[in-house]
Amino acid sequence: MTLLCRYHHTIIHQQDWEIIMQDGIPYYIPPAWIDPQRKPIRNTMHVAGSVGTAS
Incomplete structure:
Protein backbone atom coordinates (compact mmCIF):
# COMPACT_ATOMS: atom_id res chain seq x y z
CA MET A 1 0.00 0.00 0.00
CA THR A 2 0.95 3.57 -0.56
CA LEU A 3 -0.73 6.83 0.35
CA LEU A 4 -1.98 9.10 -2.40
CA CYS A 5 -3.98 12.29 -2.29
CA ARG A 6 -7.44 12.17 -3.84
CA TYR A 7 -6.23 13.81 -7.08
CA GLN A 14 -8.15 6.96 -14.94
CA GLN A 15 -4.85 6.76 -16.82
CA ASP A 16 -3.90 3.08 -16.24
CA TRP A 17 -0.92 3.70 -13.98
CA GLU A 18 0.18 0.74 -11.85
CA ILE A 19 1.91 0.68 -8.48
CA ILE A 20 4.23 -2.13 -7.44
CA MET A 21 6.11 -2.53 -4.17
CA GLN A 22 9.80 -3.50 -4.18
CA ASP A 23 11.43 -3.92 -0.78
CA GLY A 24 8.64 -1.87 0.79
CA ILE A 25 9.11 1.05 -1.64
CA PRO A 26 6.37 1.99 -4.13
CA TYR A 27 7.32 2.22 -7.80
CA TYR A 28 4.93 3.72 -10.30
CA ILE A 29 4.52 2.20 -13.76
CA SER A 50 17.51 12.98 -1.78
CA VAL A 51 17.55 16.16 -3.83
CA GLY A 52 14.16 15.35 -5.41
CA THR A 53 15.26 13.58 -8.57
CA ALA A 54 13.61 10.38 -9.75
CA SER A 55 15.83 7.31 -9.88
Missing part, protein backbone atom coordinates in the same frame (compact mmCIF):
# COMPACT_ATOMS: atom_id res chain seq x y z
CA HIS A 8 -3.40 11.33 -7.67
CA HIS A 9 -5.53 8.36 -6.61
CA THR A 10 -8.01 9.32 -9.34
CA ILE A 11 -5.24 9.78 -11.94
CA ILE A 12 -3.78 6.34 -11.14
CA HIS A 13 -7.11 4.72 -12.03
CA PRO A 30 3.25 4.74 -16.29
CA PRO A 31 0.75 3.83 -18.99
CA ALA A 32 2.15 2.86 -22.40
CA TRP A 33 1.15 6.20 -23.96
CA ILE A 34 3.54 7.95 -21.56
CA ASP A 35 6.33 5.34 -21.62
CA PRO A 36 6.00 2.51 -24.17
CA GLN A 37 8.53 0.44 -22.17
CA ARG A 38 6.52 1.05 -18.96
CA LYS A 39 9.68 1.43 -16.87
CA PRO A 40 8.91 1.64 -13.13
CA ILE A 41 9.78 5.01 -11.60
CA ARG A 42 10.17 6.06 -8.00
CA ASN A 43 9.17 9.30 -6.35
CA THR A 44 12.22 10.38 -4.35
CA MET A 45 10.87 13.77 -3.32
CA HIS A 46 10.52 12.84 0.36
CA VAL A 47 13.45 10.42 0.73
CA ALA A 48 16.10 11.36 3.30
CA GLY A 49 19.28 12.51 1.56
